[in-house]
Amino acid sequence: MAFGNLEGQIMGRxxxxxxxxxxxxxxxxxxxxxxxxxxxxxxxxxxxxxxAFGFASGEIDEAIAHVHRGVQDGVGTETAFKGDY
Structure with missing residues (x-):
């Protein structure tokens, strides 16, 4: 197969x-x-x-909370390269 095993790629490290x-x-x-x-x-x-999915729901929830804390601190509201689009 030209693209290999998609599931293997998704679950890869x-x-x-x-x-x-x-x-x-x-x-x-x-x-x-x-x-x-x-x-x-x-x-x-x-x-x-x-x-099995590969990530625990708690790990995903922790990442979501991290983004919310960043927004409260004014981080991450814009991309690194403005005007590229």
Whole structure:
């Protein structure tokens, strides 16, 4: 297969963890929260089907809280490169 095993790539160690997403400087706070909420929904779906997802829901919730604290402190409301779009 040209692209390999997609599930293996998703669950691989080279992917971002929830906290790495929360601390990533190229995402806005809104983008981080959108990604983390989607990740939490995917994790809940996997758990409901009895599958391991790779991240505990507490780890995702901690990352979401980290983004919220950053917004309260005025961090992460804009991308690192303004005007690129």
């Amino acid at each position: 080279d992917n971002l963890t929830p906290m790495q997403i929360a601390q990533h400087s190229l995402f806005t706070a809104r983008e981080k929260l959108d990604l983390l909420h989607q990740l939490r929904a995917d994790a809940a779906g996997a758990e409901a089907e009895g599958h």
